[in-house]
Amino acid sequence: MVTYLSFFGEQAIAVRDCVSLFWRVLMRLPLLSKWPVRKALLKQLYFTGIQSVGPITGMGFLAGLIMVMQVSTLVGRNEMLTLQVLIWTVVRELGPLLTAIVIVGRSSSAIASELAAMQVNGEIKTLQRLGISPVTYLVLPRVLAMTLTSVVLTIYFQGVALGTGMIVTAWNIDVSLLGEVNHFFEILTYLEISAALLKSICFGVLVSIVSCYYGLTVMRAMTEIPMAASRAVIRSLLVVFACDGLITVLVF
Amino acid sequence: MNLLYRFWHTADNQTAQSFSFALSAGDIRLWQMPSIAEKMQVLEAAIGQAQYAGGRFEIQQGERRRVAIKRSVQAERRQLNCPPPSVWMPVQEARLGRVGWVAGNGGLISNLKVWENVTLPLWFHAPYETVETEQRLRFWLTSLGQKPASFAELMAAPPANLALWQKKLVGLLRALVQMPRVLIIDAEVFEAVSAELAQHWIKSLDTFAQQARVVLVLTDKATLLPWRKIEGDERDAISR
Numbered sequence A: 001m002v003t004y005l006s007f008f009g010e011q012a013i014a015v016r017d018c019v020s021l022f023w024r025v026l027m028r029l030p031l032l033s034k035w036p037v038r039k040a041l042l043k044q045l046y047f048t049g050i051q052s053v054g055p056i057t058g059m060g061f062l063a064g065l066i067m068v069m070q071v072s073t074l075v076g077r078n079e080m081l082t083l084q085v086l087i088w089t090v091v092r093e094l095g096p097l098l099t100a101i102v103i104v105g106r107s108s109s110a111i112a113s114e115l116a117a118m119q120v121n122g123e124i125k126t127l128q129r130l131g132i133s134p135v136t137y138l139v140l141p142r143v144l145a146m147t148l149t150s151v152v153l154t155i156y157f158q159g160v161a162l163g164t165g166m167i168v169t170a171w172n173i174d175v176s177l178l179g180e181v182n183h184f185f186e187i188l189t190y191l192e193i194s195a196a197l198l199k200s201i202c203f204g205v206l207v208s209i210v211s212c213y214y215g216l217t218v219m220r221a222m223t224e225i226p227m228a229a230s231r232a233v234i235r236s237l238l239v240v241f242a243c244d245g246l247i248t249v250l251v252f
Numbered sequence B: 001m002n003l004l005y006r007f008w009h010t011a012d013n014q015t016a017q018s019f020s021f022a023l024s025a026g027d028i029r030l031w032q033m034p035s036i037a038e039k040m041q042v043l044e045a046a047i048g049q050a051q052y053a054g055g056r057f058e059i060q061q062g063e064r065r066r067v068a069i070k071r072s073v074q075a076e077r078r079q080l081n082c083p084p085p086s087v088w089m090p091v092q093e094a095r096l097g098r099v100g101w102v103a104g105n106g107g108l109i110s111n112l113k114v115w116e117n118v119t120l121p122l123w124f125h126a127p128y129e130t131v132e133t134e135q136r137l138r139f140w141l142t143s144l145g146q147k148p149a150s151f152a153e154l155m156a157a158p159p160a161n162l163a164l165w166q167k168k169l170v171g172l173l174r175a176l177v178q179m180p181r182v183l184i185i186d187a188e189v190f191e192a193v194s195a196e197l198a199q200h201w202i203k204s205l206d207t208f209a210q211q212a213r214v215v216l217v218l219t220d221k222a223t224l225l226p227w228r229k230i231e232g233d234e235r236d237a238i239s240r
Helices: A002-027 A029-033 A035-075 A079-120 A123-129 A132-172 A179-189 A192-216 A224-251 B036-046 B070-078 B112-123 B129-143 B148-156 B166-180 B195-212 B235-239
Strands: B003-007 B020-025 B030-031 B057-060 B088-090 B099-102 B181-187 B213-220
Touching: A002 A029, A002 A132, A002 A192, A029 A035, A029 A132, A035 A079, A035 A132, A035 B112, A035 B129, A079 A132, A079 A179, A079 A192, A079 A224, A079 B195, A123 A132, A132 A179, A132 A192, A192 A224, A192 B088, A224 B036, B003 B213, B030 B195, B036 B057, B036 B181, B099 B166, B112 B129, B112 B148, B112 B166, B112 B181, B129 B148, B129 B166, B166 B181, B181 B195, B195 B213
Parallel strands: B030 B213, B099 B181, B181 B213
Antiparallel strands: B003 B020, B003 B057, B057 B088
């Protein structure tokens, strides 16, 4: 009983600290005018964004292909229903979720272990002694880059998956691709676009804050670095799914 | 006398460092601590990162004539016979970047190249053109005893590829390029470097101090460094 209580107590403290960290990041947004912070942002955008384009393209293509093949076997040669299911799954759920999973897999552990290594080597302390806030220089660019990346990559994933899905459908049931694109825009609603956008923003913020938090909370032992990375990945996935469920329940 | 930085002993108990002192523009002074732990504690306080039970570090605010000061602080100052408080401020409250710091091992950030390490505090605290930064860099690198031909290679190197003396050199260079009004140095930086190089560094710090700056060197052991030690109470010097 005491163990459970202590576990929940620790989780509550982590949630409180993450909220506090996010608040401090928001307060420091104007400091983005400083060149070293902007440079760190650009580096992070390259690492989290540009380098993720390949995996996202592959996953988008496969997700679109698999979805359409599965739906076709279920609904037969029904173009409109296939398209509807494709929008429901790719735009509402798979787009933001799979993009977040790719970001968690690629960047969450990297960020957590990088920050943890800096903490263990005393480099966070060095920054503070130089009058540089670690939240401004390390956390702010990462949160901003991951949030922007999450939004852009989600849109890209959806584009690739939907494009693949429509091409395969057009080829499979012999309908015009242009007509399919027209139908797609007729079916797609602003609510679905907004929900996907909201999800991608929330996932980006949550994953980056959780990763930075677990990276910065290590003490002085080298053995804590892999633990921080694994904790960051697991907790990030957990909060992403929880947030996805919450937004889905609230919006749809 | 242009005082820039001072330490007020405020503790009631008689600690080993139960004295006060002030540094004027151009001063380089050596302060010997009884232990590494005490040195690190004082270093943290001297750069404004922590409170020190033994006393308070203050920095002069230059042209600032009127500073809002709490009544409790005013009373404390009166009790300590401090000079007029209007232009002095606790280091913790001073504008960031006014107090520089050189770590014993250079204190470099491992995932930044040397150029990024050197320009990080400079560009973080104030906007500088790249040309001006490069000029400063060349000046101080030459002053620190480096040949111009080696500049580019050094700047492009990651810290992991540097020898310990090079890491110390970059740490010192980073602080000098930033040109803070007060520079706090861990004397360990002069250990394990050749005598010739150490001489260059000592001369560079003299040049730095002559530009209306002060340097406080903290050590925890007896040293051959040429600067005058802070010994005994120098409270009179502060009041002058």
